[in-house]
Amino acid sequence: MDKAEANRQFARCMREHGVDVPDPGPDGNLQFDAGAAGDRNKAVAAASACQRYLPNGGELQNLSPEQLEQARAFAKCMREHGIDMPDPDPNTGLSAILKGGIDFNSPEFQAATQACKGVVQR
Template identity: 35%
Template sequence: MSRKPRNAAAATGLLLLLVLAACGDTPAPPAVASAESPAAPTAATAPSALTRYVDAQRAWVGCLRKEGHNVPDPDAKGHVDLGAYLATAKIPKTDAGFVAAQRACASLNATVPAELEPRQPVTPQQLEYRRQYAKCMRDNGMPTWPDPGPDGEWPQDGFGGELTPAEQEANMRALQICDPVLEGKPQGEYDPSKVVNG
């Protein structure tokens, strides 16, 4: 199988970043809806957009379950509580099996429709944390990790391919070390015992 080595490691890192956002551990924009503050869409578009989104999230959950992770169903707004699943299953966010499942199901993970939950702009401080995070990832074995755009969003196009075992190990190490940086904290330490192969 052909792959794009310059982009593969970044793709997995970006995927895990979305997982972390869904778990509420980073200031990144949420990957799934939260029911707190949806926008006020028109009556004609809201139900169909919400229905399509919830259905897409159900398909994503079904894929994760086929990959061996019994994540909960989405709620009425499409939110999937990955944090609760990880706590109950007693696996870390960087579990290799869970990351592999996320990667396998990535094409089914829908983004929140703008009419349901418009993204809040990142603050200048959050943007700086994201830039520091990108540098940290590059400095710790992920040389193709991209910088965020001026709006704080991570580039989503051009990623693909499979990680080699060495790239996967580098990815897990960098994520552990750099995860605190997204919250403005110092870099963490790598603890191989926290990476559970599943």
């Protein structure tokens, strides 16, 4: 299964679990806005139920040094804007953001995300 199809299945699964996630764009990438997902607990539960559709079961692996540095820079930027976001795990690239107490719907999170979105290059 190619990336675009896997991402379409992931988005469909998320919607089936009550989280409004649009289908991937023309490039096959998901355009997921954590703040628009609604109830954080519902989004975390849905992501857990649907992660089987993502490459490597949703585990990020083999990040390039540049990708890991971007993830660190994003986390640092978010902290500078008042969000207590941990640095990513150097082995997987994942952070504890979904397991933490971050309120994705808060105005502070939304403002920090907007301020920091330029840190990550696509």
